[in-house]
Amino acid sequence: MKIAIISVSDKGYELSLKLKKKLDQDSTIIKNDLFHKNVKKIFPILFYEYDAIIAIMASGILIRSIAPLVESKTSDPAVLNIDDNGNFVISTLSGHLGGANSLTQKVAELIDATPVITTSTDVNKKLGIDVIARDLYFEIDNTSEILYFNKAVLDGNEISFTVNPNANFDYLYYYLNENALKINISISYSSKISPDEIFAEVDGHEITLKKRKLVVGIGCRRGKECVKIHDGLKKSFDDLNLPLSRIDMFSSAEIKKDEIGLLELSDKMGIPINFVDLERMKMFESKDIQKSEFVKSKFGIYGVCEPSALITAGFDSKLIYKKTSYNGVTIAVAISK
Structure with a gap:
């Protein structure tokens, strides 16, 4: 922010x-x-x-x-x-x-x-549909329906969520479990729903929540163990109040493509990792990244975790977690537009 x-x-x-x-x-x-x-x-x-x-x-x-x-x-x-x-x-x-x-x-x-x-939902200790979208980084396709959905939440009506059965929605289940007393939701499954969407319905009113791509950029010292990288990752997502299952992709610079700890982390968590070409990182410009003269002197780029996260998340993406160091590991998180 x-x-x-x-x-x-x-x-x-x-x-x-x-x-x-x-x-x-x-x-x-x-x-x-x-x-x-x-x-x-x-x-x-x-x-x-x-x-x-x-x-x-x-x-x-x-x-x-x-x-x-x-x-x-x-x-x-x-x-x-x-x-x-x-x-x-x-x-x-x-x-x-x-x-x-x-x-x-x-x-x-x-x-x-x-x-x-x-706001009515907050003062009545309820969870608005727009709060769910913001907390989990989803876009809402039909914002004009937000008022009706939140009124239904206030009235205690059941909101129906439909998701793709083959997609990983562990983060959604965790989130809803943590907020179980604030909203009444049922979940069903349909292969007709896109894997990156949640279809919501109440009393004939519909909203589609579309997942934004969440990318974790990682930099680390040579030979950093997988468990140490995971520790930094967990601390950063505790700060974001998000479960690790919300991660769509890891990213780093191509100079890290043979880093055993990173490859092991990607494999164990089942999350793909994108190694960004150095030339592309050299050309990348953003007013929001923190510049390291040390990294520049060694590799010709001003940083690893922030620019690689932004590039991988796509055009007009933005940081939601700035470069933070955890004992030789740097973590940054970007979200697509």
Whole structure:
């Protein structure tokens, strides 16, 4: 997630510095920039350049600033509102698909504030269909039906999921088991359903959830054992609150194609690994990757795990977990558009 923190008062700016320092330590925060004052000029830029905006200011200023920019729950960024004293963190816009609700909980914990969330499914401790899509990184084909599905969830109606019997949906079963008391779902199987889709239906209303490609980029020291790589992988997915069965593919640079630990990991987990050509990695450009001069001096590329994950995930993919080191192993995670 790319976050912009904007403040208008000196006290608010002090709080933004404190918050940025804490968020910078979070591997799921890819970019975290500070802005101060000039809200009318800055907001139109932030609204289209960042996944989330944390506004430390009076709610009136925030609402007037974003009102002309709001378009759709499928495209608007998450917007949070915090008072200058840091007493309350309010999820203001894009609570579910944009991730404002979960970010509100995270930020409130970091600054010891009270989270304020008003979406009906959340306050009634239910699980919205759009939350499932966001948590498991699925696209929703018919977003106009979200409201009806979530109303059905609130009413306790059963949502029917149909999946392909030959596809691995272990991560879905795990997720639903963890949230069993929040939603009533039945699961059936049909070979007519694409392996990368979930067909959902309730009372004649339909939604298709389409899986986005999730790629784990891995770099490691020469001779790193499979178990050590797996340890780093497990820690990173604990941070993402995802089971390892959600991984679609591993990736690394071609210089690692004979790395026994990586090959063993791929074989044991039954997950394919793509080794990206060095020339392609040399030409790859992204403002989001962390550049290592050491790796550049040895191999002519600025990094392994982040660029290989982004390239393998495909055009316009984005990082959801920045390069993080685990005792000689580096992990990054990218998701397709």
